Amino acid sequence: MTSKTHALAAITATLLGTTALSAQDVTLTIESWRNDDLTLWQQQIIPAFEATHPGIKVEFAPSAPAEYNAVLNSKLDAGSAGDLITCRPFDASLALYDAGHLTDLSDLRGMANFSDVAKSAWQTDDGAATFCVPMASVIHGFIYNKDAFAELGLEVPETEDAFFAALDAIKEDGSYIPMAMGTNDQWEAATMGYNNIGPNYWGGEEGRLALIAGEQKLTDEAWVAPYAQLAKWGAYLGDGFEAQTYPDSQNLFTLGRAAIYPAGSWEISGFNAQADFEMGAFKPPLPAGATDCYISDHTDIAIGLNAASANAEAARTFLDWVGSEEFATIYANALPGFFSLSNFDVAMEDPLAQEFVSWRGDCNSTIRSTYQILSRGTPNLENDTWNASAQVIKGAETPEAAGQRLQDGLASWYEPQQ
Amino acid sequence: MFFGQLVLRGRWHIVVFLAPAVLVYTAVMIVPLFNTLRLALFTEVDQQRIFVGVQNFRTLFGDPRWSESFWNALGNNFWFFFIHMLVQNPIGIFLAALLSHPRLRFAAFYRSAIFIPTILSFVIVGFAWKLVLSPIWGIAPSMLDAVGLKSLFAPWLGKEGSALTTLALISVWQFVGIPVMLIYAALLTIPDEILEAAETEGITGLSAFWKIKLPLILPSIGIISILTFVGNFNAFDLIYAAQGALAGPDFASDILGTFLYRTFFGFQLQLGDPHMGSAIATAMFAIILVGVCIYLFGIQTRIRRYQF
Numbered sequence: 001m002t003s004k005t006h007a008l009a010a011i012t013a014t015l016l017g018t019t020a021l022s023a024q025d026v027t028l029t030i031e032s033w034r035n036d037d038l039t040l041w042q043q044q045i046i047p048a049f050e051a052t053h054p055g056i057k058v059e060f061a062p063s064a065p066a067e068y069n070a071v072l073n074s075k076l077d078a079g080s081a082g083d084l085i086t087c088r089p090f091d092a093s094l095a096l097y098d099a100g101h102l103t104d105l106s107d108l109r110g111m112a113n114f115s116d117v118a119k120s121a122w123q124t125d126d127g128a129a130t131f132c133v134p135m136a137s138v139i140h141g142f143i144y145n146k147d148a149f150a151e152l153g154l155e156v157p158e159t160e161d162a163f164f165a166a167l168d169a170i171k172e173d174g175s176y177i178p179m180a181m182g183t184n185d186q187w188e189a190a191t192m193g194y195n196n197i198g199p200n201y202w203g204g205e206e207g208r209l210a211l212i213a214g215e216q217k218l219t220d221e222a223w224v225a226p227y228a229q230l231a232k233w234g235a236y237l238g239d240g241f242e243a244q245t246y247p248d249s250q251n252l253f254t255l256g257r258a259a260i261y262p263a264g265s266w267e268i269s270g271f272n273a274q275a276d277f278e279m280g281a282f283k284p285p286l287p288a289g290a291t292d293c294y295i296s297d298h299t300d301i302a303i304g305l306n307a308a309s310a311n312a313e314a315a316r317t318f319l320d321w322v323g324s325e326e327f328a329t330i331y332a333n334a335l336p337g338f339f340s341l342s343n344f345d346v347a348m349e350d351p352l353a354q355e356f357v358s359w360r361g362d363c364n365s366t367i368r369s370t371y372q373i374l375s376r377g378t379p380n381l382e383n384d385t386w387n388a389s390a391q392v393i394k395g396a397e398t399p400e401a402a403g404q405r406l407q408d409g410l411a412s413w414y415e416p417q418q
Numbered sequence: 419m420f421f422g423q424l425v426l427r428g429r430w431h432i433v434v435f436l437a438p439a440v441l442v443y444t445a446v447m448i449v450p451l452f453n454t455l456r457l458a459l460f461t462e463v464d465q466q467r468i469f470v471g472v473q474n475f476r477t478l479f480g481d482p483r484w485s486e487s488f489w490n491a492l493g494n495n496f497w498f499f500f501i502h503m504l505v506q507n508p509i510g511i512f513l514a515a516l517l518s519h520p521r522l523r524f525a526a527f528y529r530s531a532i533f534i535p536t537i538l539s540f541v542i543v544g545f546a547w548k549l550v551l552s553p554i555w556g557i558a559p560s561m562l563d564a565v566g567l568k569s570l571f572a573p574w575l576g577k578e579g580s581a582l583t584t585l586a587l588i589s590v591w592q593f594v595g596i597p598v599m600l601i602y603a604a605l606l607t608i609p610d611e612i613l614e615a616a617e618t619e620g621i622t623g624l625s626a627f628w629k630i631k632l633p634l635i636l637p638s639i640g641i642i643s644i645l646t647f648v649g650n651f652n653a654f655d656l657i658y659a660a661q662g663a664l665a666g667p668d669f670a671s672d673i674l675g676t677f678l679y680r681t682f683f684g685f686q687l688q689l690g691d692p693h694m695g696s697a698i699a700t701a702m703f704a705i706i707l708v709g710v711c712i713y714l715f716g717i718q719t720r721i722r723r724y725q726f
């Protein structure tokens with residue numbers, strides 16, 4: 001009997017002890033699709049936060065990018081998701097907010113450090129509530145092999161004609177594949193192809209908003225012309241580009257076998273680690289006769305608070321810190337190519353990242369055309385754009401037919417286009 | 419009722435022994451299955467789940483966009499199955515016949531070598547074959563080049579005409595071990611007396627296979643066909659691992675499994691729709707059910723069995 005009582009007392013004490021401990025030390029779990037950034041979070045961001053915020057521990061728990069949305073939705077429905085949720089831009093996160101999974105963070109102090117454009121990707125349509133703290137944007141352009149350009153005596157192309165002249169020269173020489181891109185994974189054709197060069201044709205925000213308002217159509221010249229450009233790309237891609245995957249393209253370029261890589265700035269840190277030649281970047285070439293340039297400066301990643309979190313207070317503290325200059329500086333420098341969306345003037349050391357971000361000064365920024373509102377229905381405009389871009393590059397569909405197909409799909413559910 | 423009768427007759431121990439299997443099977447198979455069928459009759463409007471009857475099915479088969487995707491996926495599924503029946507099972511029978519040859523040396527080694535791919539993960543198989551067939555790093559182009567047939571090489575996984583067939587053949591490579599094992603086992607059960615009796619009648623070699631062995635293993639071939647059918651119509655992993663959820667190029671390799679995944683869980687900017695997804699799952703269930711029924715009632719009952 002006595003031994004039993006003792007054992008019980010011991011167990012009770014242990015239980016009490018653990019409860020007391022966990023009351024002091026809160027552990028926040030972050031859900032994310034950025035599994036590439038695991039070491040960065042573990043070695044730089046989290047230690048920096050924990051050093052100034054005793055009592056709060058942070059754990060970064062990423063899943064695979066392609067599965068993130070599905071995994072996250074299941075976890076949220078089952079109530080097993082982490083305290084902090086990395087937010088995809090626009091509808092995916094808006095749906096989570098509407099379903100009551102994300103908390104309204106409009107009153108968070110750190111929010112004051114972001115412009116309205118930066119917050120637009122994580123707001124309700126009327127802008128009344130902001131539910132994620134913006135972290136970073138990515139800029140599209142082309143990364144090129146400086147050594148190859150020097151070897152062939154090529155200039156950085158500013159205009160479309162110069163761009164194709166350069167591609168022709170590289171092809172003629174034959175020692176490099178002119179451009180590294182494949183259509184196997186489809187999204188590169190749309191994201192690094194169509195939405196990379198497109199803003200110059202549809203005039204950035206102006207065209208994008210006109211499309212949302214129903215004033216322009218995807219069959220208009222401004223929206224078909226980028227496809228006409230993509231149709232010419234096929235001839236400059238490597239042999240068998242139809243089965244070339246995204247990692248294949250990355251490797252082709254970093255191994256020095258291709259001269260130009262249609263890129264998003266997120267590639268910078270990976271390329272810096274892999275390539276042993278000097279790299280430069282140029283912005284999407286201007287169409288003939290155009291004077292103003294437009295770049296895709298896409299709001300890409302933010303972080304929000306799980307409404308079901310038991311540690312909401314600690315999580316808010318963390319989110320406040322995400323809005324601080326300290327976080328912006330650590331993040332932008334540790335991940336060159338993910339540019340801070342905050343109003344702070346963040347100094348960056350990486351030359352390639354500096355090159356990309358310098359375009360913000362010369363050109364007008366816009367975001368990817370398909371992301372806001374237009375991919376809300378079925379058929380999904382973003383998915384269709386992947387398919388159409390890949391088909392056009394392969395020559396399996398004409399630019400006009402692609403535009404018509406996308407327009408028909410969009411008009412089938414989107415009222416302003418009907 | 420059935421259980422009640424057993425208890426009344428004092429045979430409650432049967433109930434006890436059956437209970438674990440019945441409970442587990444009910445919890446992990448039957449309840450989710452019926453819940454999926456139920457979910458297909460609802461839709462979500464403004465965060466509210468409302469009952470809509472067969473509206474989801476009307477959309478799936480009536481809306482040209484949905485039905486086009488559905489029929490495309492179903493057609494691809496039949497092609498996938500067709501390639502398996504045409505390639506996997508004859509090769510399986512052939513290999514099993516070779517393996518069961520009494521004078522074959524290293525039979526155990528061949529048996530293992532043929533069966534090992536079956537236990538590999540789809541992800542590994544998909545990745546390995548993508549590398550083998552890669553136009554950039556793959557060994558397929560250089561091997562063809564070595565024998566002077568480089569011109570025959572094409573980026574098969576990236577071409578609309580060949581992607582699905584290539585994937586089906588990869589799947590055949592992976593799973594050929596299963597028919598081999600089943601038919602091998604069936605061949606071993608054929609008593610020697612029968613073969614010897616046939617031999618005295620002058621039936622040897624190939625004609626012994628066609629006239630004696632093949633009729634005796636027909637029930638096994640039937641089982642393999644139905645397993646292939648169910649497996650192929652539930653397939654998803656290999657296509658997803660090799661081509662992604664959009665099952666490119668231009669949905670040429672889209673099968674019901676990937677179509678279901680995209681719809682149910684969503685993809686990229688497309689949000690998941692569990693109700694339409696369940697409607698597709700229900701349609702898949704119906705197709706497989708019909709297929710299995712045709713086999714059970716139309717074919718299996720007519721196969722003649724021999725008792726030794």
